[in-house]
Amino acid sequence: MTEQEVRRYLRQMKEEDSERAFHGFYNLTYDRLFRIAYYYLKREEWAQEVVLDVFMKLWEMRDRLLAVDNIEDYCFVMVKNASLNYLEKEERRPDADGGEAVDMEAGMGCSPEEEMIGEELFARYVKALDRLPERCREVFIRVREEKQSYAQVAEELGISVKTVDAQLQKAVKRLMVALEG
Template sequence: MTEQEVRRYLRQMKEENSEQAFHGFYDLCYDRLFRIAYYFVKHEEWAQEIVLDVFMRLWEQRAKLPEVKNIEDYCFILTKNASLNYLEKENRHATLSTEQLPEPTDRADSPEDTLISEELFARYVKALDRLPERCREVFIRIREEKQSYAQVAEELDISVKTVDAQLQKAVTRLKESLLV
């Protein structure tokens, strides 16, 4: 996602009420926002619903979006908050028997640990977005979707060695981005 492309779409959405620009913005940002929502809710259907709600909100706020200084962070926070709100709503509606309740843990994460974890995840998502498309696709399929090298090679019509090379390239670049 390049800042220039996003800004162009946001301007068109505001000035022209352009649904076409909105679709371009959607295509550019959907995968990233889906990964953020999925990180929090751990359910594909819930994450999809959350991201669609976030995009509805963005469309409704299209007149204000060009003034947002960091649209990437703004979208991250919107998606994170929507995910946490969704989880809270789901937890309120869930009726758990005592057998289904999780065992209490000795130590809950401190607010500082939670904040550090969320900041690190945000940096990871940004670093992942900066990878070349094929590299990112291989990394996501193997590390997040748990596909085998052979499965990825077959689906992308590339060799297993290419899959391995792309994965190593992705890991190296992600390490460099995250350790800065």
């Protein structure tokens, strides 16, 4: 995601009330915001719900978004807060289906400083992941986050297993460099 592209979409959303620009903004930012929500919620359906709610809020406040200095960080904070609020709501909700209780131990046992460092590191990881070449990022996400096998990824993407391995190694190296700095 480039700042210029985002600013262009935000300007069109404000000046033209453009739903097309909003769709462009959505397509450009959805994956990153989903990964942030999933990091906190650990459930795909909850993460989708939270991100869609955030996008609704962004559309409603489209007239004020151009004034935001760093829209990337602003959206990150919105998704983080919405995710934490969602977890809190789910924790208070009686367990109607008799299923598992919500796991709130993700942030427990850490000092606020440790938690903040972890969140900053995660934000850097998400930014670095977005800067990977498209194929490289897709292979990394499928293998490391979605836990697909090399063979499965190769078949779905129409590439060889060796290419999957090479793309994954490339992604890991680039992410390590980005996270070290």
